[in-house]
Amino acid sequence: MRRSTLAVQVGVLARRSVVRTLRQPAMVVPSLVFPLILLAINASGLDSATRLPGFPTDSYFQFALAIPFVQGALFSANSAGTNVASDIESGFLNRLALTPLRRVALMMGQLAGILALGLIQAVTFVVIGVAFGSGIAAGVSGALVIIALSLVISLAFGCIGAFVALRTGSGEAVQGVFPLFFAALFLSSMALPRNLIETDWFRTVADWNPVSYMLEAIRSLVISGWDGEALALGFACAGGLALIALVAASSALRTQMVRT
Amino acid sequence: MSEAAIEATDLVRDFKKGPRAVDGIDLRVEAGEVYGFLGPNGAGKSTTVHMLTTLLPPTSGTARVGGHDVVEEGPAVRATIGAALQEAALDPFLTGTEHMKLQTALHGMRRAEAKSRSGELLARVGLTQAADRKVGGYSGGMKRRLDLALALVHEPRILFLDEPTTGLDPQSRSALWDEVQRLASDSGVTVFLTTQYLEEADVLADRIGIIDQGRIVAEGTPAELKAEISRPTLEIIPAEHGELARTREVLARFGEPANSSPKGAAVLLSEGEAQLADVVRALDADGIHLQHLQLHAPTLDDVFLAKTGRSLEGAAEEEAEQPDPEQAAAA
Structure with missing residues (x-):
């Protein structure tokens, strides 16, 4: 019998990951609906913030449009972590370990599911933003860059979710970590530009929080057009986090998927 | 080989x-x-x-x-x-x-x-x-x-x-x-x-x-495993439940007690099925009337009992209280 190639392994596992994700409406729908609910609440409740001197736009909806892209990515962490944990708990990972599967193929296949969910989210949020009059200052190509950055952010948080699942082997642990991701979102420049945050400790945390730079990169494309520095920082934070999380998840997979 | x-x-x-x-x-x-x-x-x-x-x-x-x-x-x-x-x-x-x-x-x-x-x-x-x-x-x-x-x-x-x-x-x-x-x-x-x-x-x-x-x-x-044991189990259910304790006493003269239904008593016959007639005579001499008598051939549970001192069922319950080694590995 032939040995399956890496491409075949990645292909079948990616297909499984995407199919599995799309067949769980309870995982896909909240990741679309909840960020939009938060967007609606923020846009209607915090509109007076636009009157602050130095606020970058007169539409809080346009300012807040960046939030769903990151919040949706946080759901990717939950989705990826839960799927991986369920594979460990059910013994499916052992079934895969008994085939000639390479670990890298398993990781890449899993990431395909994260990216599929991330793509659905990003396209939905762009369409809704435009439909409700936000406009994208950087135009169509800017919208494509927003989608690309959203995918990198989804990848980063998805890999963190996978890492937690692979380290603990438990779906409950993944659920337990989920609120921490939201704390990271709230302790960023989510609600106000960093220079307008008056509380010192909050501004310091937001300055050190990579989520701030992810939001600001998307926000720059929506509000002001092409801003090289904001984009570089956003991609660097998302890409760096994705790389660290991917290395950590791959290492945890080596421990979890033991075979001689 | x-x-x-x-x-x-x-x-x-x-x-x-x-x-x-x-x-x-x-x-x-x-x-x-x-x-x-x-x-x-x-x-x-x-x-x-x-x-x-x-x-x-x-x-x-x-x-x-x-x-x-x-x-x-x-x-x-x-x-x-x-x-x-x-x-x-x-x-x-x-x-x-x-x-x-x-x-x-x-x-x-x-x-x-x-x-x-x-x-x-x-x-x-x-x-x-x-x-x-x-x-x-x-x-x-x-x-x-x-x-x-x-x-x-x-x-x-x-x-x-x-x-x-x-x-x-x-x-x-x-x-x-x-x-x-x-x-x-x-x-x-x-x-x-x-x-x-x-x-x-x-x-x-x-x-x-x-x-x-x-x-x-x-x-x-x-x-082979059953032959190693070679001792059958005799189970008796007395006609009257009140006779159960005396039935156990009589059976104890013929071998080690064995698992039985709650209404009965059982013994692993120490010298095999040849003892059956002696058991019946002893019960009769003590005035114990029988409702049911059954001779069981040795089972794998008997083998487990003989080798470990516990029945497989009892061992399962006992082990269930111990930590699971696979879980311990994951911990």
């Missing part, structure tokens, strides 16, 4: 937290044999299977499966074996056909060959009609049968089945037994089967190893 399908020498597995799960196991399973590995929960059966299937490195000792060392030649071992481990490891969101596609692709089968093999295996386990339904809607028996079909995709010479019928209804259990027997007799597959069911080991296995607290305490064919 020809090479064994499975051979282990002084196999040990320790976990950081918890007891030594496998404590120096030696075993030899010949090609084409169905070997039953019988023991209560937590006895070390699954840990042994995990080591033999390369999913867990042994702490010490050696094992060869299909002629390959489980530590040094993991990929070669995996190419030789199929395994259906505890709890059918399936994805509830995929269909039976999608599981087969995934498994055949990972084993490097060409599309046409994979399609034909999948169809053949799904038909063999009676899942053709359900093949395009999501596995989440399958019954326990259907999941186990799909699990078995997946383990057979690459035509393994050696098959590991870890408690394949646990939790199944009698009909599903019987269907799975038929399939295992067919695999062994028609295809010459070597089967290493763990179970906590005496009847399952008795029906399926050519030879049985009884494992308790990580050690093999007895090994042989079911007939």
Whole structure:
């Protein structure tokens, strides 16, 4: 019998990951609906913030449009972590370990599911933003860059979710970590530009929080057009986090998927 | 001597937290044999299977499966074996056909060959009609049968089945037994089967190893093991429940007490069935009237009792209170 190639392994596992994700409406729908609910609440409740001197736009909806892209990515962490944990708990990972599967193929296949969910989210949020009059200052190509950055952010948080699942082997642990991701979102420049945050400790945390730079990169494309520095920082934070999380998840997979 | 399908020498597995799960196991399973590995929960059966299937490195000792060392030649071992481990490891969101596609692709089968093999295996386990339904809607028996079909995709010479019928209804259990027997007799597959069911080991296995607290305490064919005990159990139910204590006293003169129904008393006859007439006479002399009398031939549970001092059922309850070695490993 032939040995399956890496491409075949990645292909079948990616297909499984995407199919599995799309067949769980309870995982896909909240990741679309909840960020939009938060967007609606923020846009209607915090509109007076636009009157602050130095606020970058007169539409809080346009300012807040960046939030769903990151919040949706946080759901990717939950989705990826839960799927991986369920594979460990059910013994499916052992079934895969008994085939000639390479670990890298398993990781890449899993990431395909994260990216599929991330793509659905990003396209939905762009369409809704435009439909409700936000406009994208950087135009169509800017919208494509927003989608690309959203995918990198989804990848980063998805890999963190996978890492937690692979380290603990438990779906409950993944659920337990989920609120921490939201704390990271709230302790960023989510609600106000960093220079307008008056509380010192909050501004310091937001300055050190990579989520701030992810939001600001998307926000720059929506509000002001092409801003090289904001984009570089956003991609660097998302890409760096994705790389660290991917290395950590791959290492945890080596421990979890033991075979001689 | 020809090479064994499975051979282990002084196999040990320790976990950081918890007891030594496998404590120096030696075993030899010949090609084409169905070997039953019988023991209560937590006895070390699954840990042994995990080591033999390369999913867990042994702490010490050696094992060869299909002629390959489980530590040094993991990929070669995996190419030789199929395994259906505890709890059918399936994805509830995929269909039976999608599981087969995934498994055949990972084993490097060409599309046409994979399609034909999948169809053949799904038909063999009676899942053709359900093949395009999501596995989440399958019954326990259907999941186990799909699990078995997946383990057979690459035509393994050696098959590991870890408690394949646990939790199944009698009909599903019987269907799975038929399939295992067919695999062994028609295809010459070597089967290493763990179970906590005496009847399952008795029906399926050519030879049985009884494992308790990580050690093999007895090994042989079911007939050999029962012959080792050679003492039948006599169970008596007195006509009046009030006579139960006196019945026990009388029976105690003829051997060690044995497990019985709540209404009766039982004894492992120390000198065999020849004592039956003496027992009846003694009961009659004491004025005890009988409602029911039954002589049981030795069972594997008797063998387990004789070798470990506990019944298999009692041991299972006792072990259930101990930490699970696999969980301890994960901890």
